[in-house]
Amino acid sequence: MTLALPQHAPAPRGDRPRRPSRPRVLSIAGTDPTGGAGIQADLKSFAAHGAYGMAVTTALVAQNTHGVRSVHVPGPAFLREQLDAVSDDVEIDAVKIGMVADEANAREIGAWLDALATARTDSGLPRPWVVLDPVMVATSGHRLLDAGAEQAVRDLAARADVVTPNLPELAVLAGQDVATTWDDALHQATSYATTSDTVVLLKGGHLTGATSPDALVAPGTTPDAAPVVTTFDAARVHTLHTHGTGCSLSAALAALRPQREGWAEAARDAKAWLTGALRAGSALRVGTGRGPVDHLHAVSPVAPG
Numbered sequence: 001m002t003l004a005l006p007q008h009a010p011a012p013r014g015d016r017p018r019r020p021s022r023p024r025v026l027s028i029a030g031t032d033p034t035g036g037a038g039i040q041a042d043l044k045s046f047a048a049h050g051a052y053g054m055a056v057t058t059a060l061v062a063q064n065t066h067g068v069r070s071v072h073v074p075g076p077a078f079l080r081e082q083l084d085a086v087s088d089d090v091e092i093d094a095v096k097i098g099m100v101a102d103e104a105n106a107r108e109i110g111a112w113l114d115a116l117a118t119a120r121t122d123s124g125l126p127r128p129w130v131v132l133d134p135v136m137v138a139t140s141g142h143r144l145l146d147a148g149a150e151q152a153v154r155d156l157a158a159r160a161d162v163v164t165p166n167l168p169e170l171a172v173l174a175g176q177d178v179a180t181t182w183d184d185a186l187h188q189a190t191s192y193a194t195t196s197d198t199v200v201l202l203k204g205g206h207l208t209g210a211t212s213p214d215a216l217v218a219p220g221t222t223p224d225a226a227p228v229v230t231t232f233d234a235a236r237v238h239t240l241h242t243h244g245t246g247c248s249l250s251a252a253l254a255a256l257r258p259q260r261e262g263w264a265e266a267a268r269d270a271k272a273w274l275t276g277a278l279r280a281g282s283a284l285r286v287g288t289g290r291g292p293v294d295h296l297h298a299v300s301p302v303a304p305g
């Protein structure tokens, strides 16, 4: 494990102090009416970390703890209206992007991020931190991203400060086979981070074993410098209630970044919080399938019994 912190930043932010008392954080994602994943999970994760949460919907998803039934995508024009309504009015400190659903949505979000960065620079303000969870397929197997939209998500990743793939998502981003061991996944993440000049928070939840490691992989700051890898290990929680873990982790990361010195500290604290939420999930008794984690476990724990 390397403890040096990544210094990667795709674009200058200016030198304004970035410690708002309650960061204003925007989720751009799909919905989960049972509250375990998507924007509903993101808003709970933001609140659990003391952030003011906002949400723009990319897709309405009929789903529950057993899986996805259908998806309705309002389309890029209405998506842009929602995005502009927020950014015309609110100084956003951080953005978490989850399910984008299709290529047109992904391209619209990219265009909005570019316009926001320009407007912020013109006003002498730093642009928001951007976390991209490249959601592609739900654990139930239902596609949450059109098959033809993968290049658009790679292009969106280039605009993010951090991308948070699970193993199958990393394989798509890297254009390779899905890694079957943690070492192979780390190798793939390091190679993808270097060639795409993107910071990757690799998630190891899809492996089996006594632990569920994640790793922050940052490309070297000069062409000759080695990538910086910071590993966050945690005991694997034996539970059925893992619905929305990826959404919740990336949302926590976005909420924490304005309140921490760097991505490594934010990722460390997001991971520790998520492990607690996984441990507490079964006490929620939400749904009869693969239930959600308890986002509020550290705020107001469920009484045993």
Ligand SMILES: Nc1ncnc2c1ncn2[C@@H]1O[C@H](COP(=O)(O)OP(=O)(O)O)[C@@H](O)[C@H]1O
Pocket (backbone or CB within 6 Å): 165, 166, 167, 203, 204, 205, 206, 212, 213, 214, 234, 235, 236, 237, 238, 239, 242, 244, 245, 246, 247, 249, 271, 274, 275, 278
């Ligand atoms: N059973 C588990 N015990 C502990 N941590 C887990 C478990 N399952 C997933 N995680 C953690 O949850 C987060 C999401 O991981 P993963 O399941 O790989 O992503 P996704 O939900 O996007 O498919 C990661 O921090 C991962 O390490």
Ligand SMILES: Cc1ncc(COP(=O)(O)OP(=O)(O)O)c(N)n1
Pocket (backbone or CB within 6 Å): 029, 030, 031, 032, 037, 038, 039, 061, 063, 098, 099, 135, 137, 138, 139, 140, 144, 242, 243, 244, 245, 246, 247, 248
């Ligand atoms: C609206 C929406 N977005 C993302 C997901 C997938 O959630 P994730 O945390 O990646 O993992 P699973 O819940 O599929 O394990 C979703 N279901 N809905």
